[in-house]
Amino acid sequence: MENGSSKEANKFRLSLSQSKSNVKTVIFTRISSKANEDSSSSRKEPTYRSVSRRNCPLMHYIWECNWPAALKRIETNPEELFYVTDTSGRTALHLASFNQGSPVYVAESLLAKNQHALLAKDRNRRTPLHYACTFNRGGSKHLVPLYCDYLMMLQGKCTYDLPPIDGTDSYVPSPLLLACCNCSTSVDTIRILISTARQSIYKWIAPKTGCEPYWFQSVRTKRDSPLQALLDWANVQEMFNLDRKSITNLLSGDFPVYSKNLISLASECSPLVRTATDTIQKIVLLMDAHGNDYTGSLLHRVCAIHAPKPWLIELFGSLMPEQTLIRDSEGCLPLHHLILHPFATNKKELVDAILQINKQATTRKILKFDSYPLLVAIQQGWTWEGGLEGLVQATPELLDVQADHGLYPTALAASMDTELNTLFELLRKAPHLCANH
Numbered sequence: 001m002e003n004g005s006s007k008e009a010n011k012f013r014l015s016l017s018q019s020k021s022n023v024k025t026v027i028f029t030r031i032s033s034k035a036n037e038d039s040s041s042s043r044k045e046p047t048y049r050s051v052s053r054r055n056c057p058l059m060h061y062i063w064e065c066n067w068p069a070a071l072k073r074i075e076t077n078p079e080e081l082f083y084v085t086d087t088s089g090r091t092a093l094h095l096a097s098f099n100q101g102s103p104v105y106v107a108e109s110l111l112a113k114n115q116h117a118l119l120a121k122d123r124n125r126r127t128p129l130h131y132a133c134t135f136n137r138g139g140s141k142h143l144v145p146l147y148c149d150y151l152m153m154l155q156g157k158c159t160y161d162l163p164p165i166d167g168t169d170s171y172v173p174s175p176l177l178l179a180c181c182n183c184s185t186s187v188d189t190i191r192i193l194i195s196t197a198r199q200s201i202y203k204w205i206a207p208k209t210g211c212e213p214y215w216f217q218s219v220r221t222k223r224d225s226p227l228q229a230l231l232d233w234a235n236v237q238e239m240f241n242l243d244r245k246s247i248t249n250l251l252s253g254d255f256p257v258y259s260k261n262l263i264s265l266a267s268e269c270s271p272l273v274r275t276a277t278d279t280i281q282k283i284v285l286l287m288d289a290h291g292n293d294y295t296g297s298l299l300h301r302v303c304a305i306h307a308p309k310p311w312l313i314e315l316f317g318s319l320m321p322e323q324t325l326i327r328d329s330e331g332c333l334p335l336h337h338l339i340l341h342p343f344a345t346n347k348k349e350l351v352d353a354i355l356q357i358n359k360q361a362t363t364r365k366i367l368k369f370d371s372y373p374l375l376v377a378i379q380q381g382w383t384w385e386g387g388l389e390g391l392v393q394a395t396p397e398l399l400d401v402q403a404d405h406g407l408y409p410t411a412l413a414a415s416m417d418t419e420l421n422t423l424f425e426l427l428r429k430a431p432h433l434c435a436n437h
Contacts, residue, residue, distance in 0.1 A: 046116050048084045048091065056083050062095045067106050074109045081114040088124070093117040097131040097143055104142050111146075115154050118147055125172045129205065133179040136189065144179075144189050148196040148205075155201050176206035180226040180282070183233045187281045194289050209286040213294050213304040214341050227286050228307065234279045236311055283312075296328035303334040303354070306343055310353040317357040324358040331367040339366065339373050339380070347387040359394040374398045378413050384422040392429055399430040 053059045058080040061070040073080065084091055093110050094117075096102035102110075110117065121127055129151075132143040176193045179185045197206035210227030287301045294301065300323070302308065302316050317324060317334075324334055332340070338350045354361065362373050369376050374391045375398075382388045392399065399409050407415065410426045 045119075046082055046114070048082050048120065050086045050089070051083045053085045053087075053095075056080055056085075056092075058092050059083065059085065059095055062092055062102065062106075065100075065102075067103055070102075070106055071109055074113060078113045081110060081117065084120070084122075089122040091117045091120050091122075091128070093128045094120070094122055094126075094131060097128040097135070099135055100137060101132065101135060101141075101143050104146055107143055107146055111150050115150060118150055118154060127175075129175045130173075130178060133175040133185070133189070133193070134182065136179060136182045136185050141184075141186060141189065144175075145192050148192050151196060151202055151205075152200055174204060174207055174226070176209065177224070177226045177229055180229040180286075181232075185282075187278050187285070190282050190285050194285060198289070206289070209289045210307075211286045211289065211301060211305050213301070214306050214337075214343055215304075225307070227283070227305070230279065230282055230286070231309065231312075235276055294329070296330070296332075297323045297326055297334075299323040299334045300326075300328045300332070300337065303337040303350075304341070308338065308341065308344055308350055310346065310349040313350060313353040314357070317354055321357050324354060324361050325364065327367075333361050333364055335361040335373060336364075336366045339376055340368075347382065348385065348390065351387045351390045355390050355394045362391055362395045362398065371403065372398055372401065374409060375401075375403050375412065378409055378416060378418070381416065381418070382422075383419060384425040388422060389425070392426070396429060399426070 051059075053063065058070060058073040058077065061067075061073055081092055085095075088094075091114075093107070093114075096107055096110060101107075118128060129144070129147045132147060136144065173181075176190070176197070179189055179193060194206050194209070197203055206226075208224050208226065210225030210229075284298065287298060287305075294304070296304065297320070299313070299316050299320055302312050313334075327333060335351070335354050338344065338347065338354065341347075341350075344350055365372055366376055371379075374388070374395070377388060377391060402408055403412055408430070410423070410430055413423050413426055
């Protein structure tokens with residue numbers, strides 16, 4: 001009996017042990033499942049319900065700028081933060097970003113309940129940040145830094161991101177481009193947008209600046225360029241009227257120093273001077289956006305962008321003339337980039353702009369070809385009216401310099417099937433070469 005009882009007891013203990021093990025397994029599975037569920041819920045894109053704006057009290061209060069009622073509705077009916085308008089597909093945060101924009105505390109309440117709304121796109125494929133940058137006045141100008149702060153926090157929780165904004169089916173301007181189209185956009189807003197795009201996964205905020213060097217792969221249309229949008233409304237004459245000595249001293253440091261110094265200059269100036277100073281500061285910020293990819297000076301960057309501007313070269317060249325003779329990481333002078341630029345169509349105006357600052361740039365060889373700018377320009381098929389005239393007038397003595405293959409510039413032009421007027425002008429400037437041959 002004792003042996004039988006002992007066997008039964010051991011059998012019971014084994015059964016109990018297995019039961020406890022199974023319970024532990026079940027509990028562990030449930031805990032792991034709950035953890036994964038919580039983790040996935042923060043990563044899963046929420047579903048939005050389409051409703052009429054008039055039938056959604058929260059959206060109605062926000063559109064009517066009834067902020068106390070909107071705050072109360074956010075607390076009592078948080079599900080309305082996951083509604084979108086049936087006509088435009090916009091969330092409450094989209095509507096809060098329109099016109100003058102909501103107060104910051106209202107936007108913060110909206111984001112506290114639904115941070116994903118920052119990534120929600122309406123039927124125009126725009127996020128709330130797009131609209132905050134479009135209007136960027138009143139309360140809207142305070143929403144941009146708030147949205148960017150939340151995006152930086154959000155990137156660790158979400159694995160999804162917006163698709164490229166410049167797709168083939170439709171075109172969606174970037175927040176940076178929209179901000180540059182608005183003349184009331186502050187310098188700080190531009191800085192925040194560029195910084196957020198560089199330090200986060202949300203490259204769609206500022207995929208292009210318009211200041212990419214010509215050897216970078218980039219869309220070169222006007223509508224894609226924040227720089228061009230900025231220059232479209234810039235007061236060029238007022239920028240040239242600025243105190244050159246003060247600006248030169250302020251721009252003589254490294255890129256991170258430029259903005260801080262320009263702020264101190266603009267703080268005690270007239271509105272026109274402040275606007276001009278702000279424009280220069282924004283240009284510098286756009287140029288600096290590619291600082292990690294290209295280490296040339298400010299003048300190098302101005303000459304190397306996809307669509308260089310003669311007046312921009314003249315402005316920054318006159319502020320920093322010493323940079324005309326500095327070689328960048330590619331071994332090029334600013335003039336060399338203008339010679340080699342494959343997309344610039346106004347070579348004459350560009351070359352003239354930099355040569356009126358320092359003609360000695362034509363005497364420095366382009367290391368890539370171990371040849372002078374004049375000889376390289378002839379080999380590239382430049383015409384007399386298309387820029388050769390400026391190069392020859394700057395240093396006519398280069399007409400007596402032979403290329404590596406023993407040809408003088410005039411003979412080199414003839415071997416390149418140069419058009420007759422260009423060949424005639426070269427011969428007219430160096431008739432003694434004809435006599436020698």
